[in-house]
Amino acid sequence: MNTVEEIFAVLDEKFGAKRETLDKWGTTAVISASYLHTAVQFLKEKSDIKFEMLVDIAGIDYLTYPNHEGPRFAVSYAFKSMSKPGTRIRLKVLVSEEDLKVPTISDLYANANWYEREVYDQFGVVFVGHPDLRRLLNHVEFVGHPLRKDYPAQKRQWLSTNDYLLPELEKRLETLGYKVVQRSKEVETNDNEFLEGSIKE
C-alpha cells in the first residue's frame, strides 16, 4: 500500500487538498494558502510519516503556459521524510497576481527563510510573517522580479554598491539577546546616497 497516498487522503479530508494532475511521477497536493501553515505543521509533526526536511521551495509563473487557467503564480514545496527514507511529498499553493501573499513556514523549517527570500526575490511573492523578507540572489538595488515571464532576459540595470547589511547585523544581535545602545558611527541606516548607489550620471 502506498502510504503517501494515505497521507494525501488525510490532507484531502482535513485541508481540502486536490491532486495536481500535472505531477504524473509523484504526489503533489494543491492546497489553499489559508491552510498552508497548518498543513505543513501537520506533515512535519503529526502525520503517520513525518516529513522532517523541507527540500525545496520553487516559484512558478504560468503567464505563458499554454492553455493555463487559474491564478498566474504558484509556489511549490518539496518535502522529504527522514524517518522513512525515500518518501516524498510536494505541496503547491496557487497565488493570484492581485493578492501575492502566502503565509511563511520559516518558523517550522529553518531553511525556509532563505528559500522564501529567493522566491520573493525572483517572483515578488510576499511571504506573510517572514522575519526578514529581502532579496537573496539579486542585488539590493535591483528593480523587478527577473524570473517572471514578462521580465525581458536581456534587460540590464546599473547596480553599483554592496548590500547594506548593518541593520541586519543589528537585528541579528537583537535576536541573540543583545541590545544595541549606540549604533555604528560610520553608517546611518537612512543614508539615501548609499541606497541610490555610487554611480552618478
Place this chain on the structure above:
Amino acid sequence: MIVLDPNGEKLNLMPLNVGPSHPATHGCLRFLTAMDGETIVASVEEIGYLHRGFEKMVERGTWQQVIPYTDRLNYCSAIMNNIAFCRAVENMFQVDIPERCKVLRVIVNELSRINDHFVCVAAAFQDLGGTTPFMYAFNPREEIMCIWEKLTGARLTNSFARIGGLSRDSYDGFEDDVRAALNSTEKALKDLHACLDRNRIFLDRTVGIGKISAEKAISYGWTGPCLRASGVASDLRKDEPYYDYETYDWEVVVGTQGDCNDRLQVRLAEIEESVKIVRQALLRLAPGPVDIVDPRIRVPAHKLAYQDMEGLIGRFKSVYEGVRVPEGEYYCGSECANGELGFTIISDGSGHPYRIKVRPPCLTQFAAFHELVEGGLLADSMAVLSGLNIIAGELDR
C-alpha cells in the same frame, strides 16, 4: 557599536566585513560580523555575487542546451551535475538507459565525487595554512582530470552526459587509466591521513569547531557529507537507489560530532567508498550501446545523418526543436558530492523547458553559517567555511 549583552553588560563591538573577495571565501561570499575582540558575536551573510541567472537562461534554449549550464553549478564535479539533470529528464520520459551507460555514469559519478572531496579537503588544509596535503590531494585529482580530458575534451566544465545516454562511449584504455587513478587515490588517502589524523595543529583548529546537531542540520535541510557528519545516515544512493547503486558493496559513512573535523573526515572516508564502487563498476563494464535508440529522446548517431533519411530528420528535429519532454511537473534529486542536487522541472510539452528550479545543496548549508560561527573565533570561521565546501557556482546560480 555599543551594545548591552544578555546579562546587561556593556560591550563595544566592532563590525567587521569579510569578503566578498577574500582568499578564503572561495568564490565570492560575504559576511558581516560583529566582533568582540577575536570572537564573533553575530554574523549575517550576503550571497549572490556569482548569480548569473541560470534559471532564466535555461528557459531560452532547448532541453539539451541546459546541460552545459549545469556544468557551471558545481564546477568541481561538473559531470555529476549534468548526470543529475539528465536523470531527471529521463525519469520524466520514463525510459531506462542501457546497462553500459548506467555503469559508465556510476564510474564517472564516483570519480567526480573523489575529485570534489579532494578539492574540499585540500582547500580546507590550505586555508588553515598547510600546503603539503594540497599537493598530496591534487596528484590523483590531476590524473582524474586527464581522464576527463581524454573523455570529454575539457578539464573543468566538461559535459559528458546527454538526455538518454552519453555524448560518446569511453576511449580505448579508459579502464587502465581509471585503475591507475584509483591506485594513486588510495596512496594519496594514506598520505592525507598521515598528515591529518594526529596533526595537533589541525585537530586544534577543527575538532569541536562549527558544531551542529542532527536535528538542527535536518531543520536547515542539510544533505550529503555535511549531514552525515552529524550522524544521520542519509544518502540518496541508498535511500532512493538509482543506477543499481544498491547492488554495489559499499557503506554510508557517518560522523559522530558534526564538527569541522568530522565533515572533512567523512569526505575522506567517502573517497574510500567511492574507490570501492568504481572498482566493482569496472568489473561490470561490458561492451554494449550507451545511447537509447529513440530519435525523440537521443539524437541519432552522426553517421546516420548522412546515410539514413530518418536519421537526418531525427538530428534536424532534435537540434532545432529539442526533445519534447512530456508535459508535467516533477522533482528529482540526486546524490551529488555536496548533497542532494534537485531539479524541479516544469514542462509544457514543448522542446524548451518552461521552468527549471535548481535545489543547490550548498544553499542550505550556507544558510546555517551564522549559527556555526557565532561564539567562535574569526579564524575558525575560515575552517568552518572550507569544511562546508561552499561552491559559489551552485550557491548563486
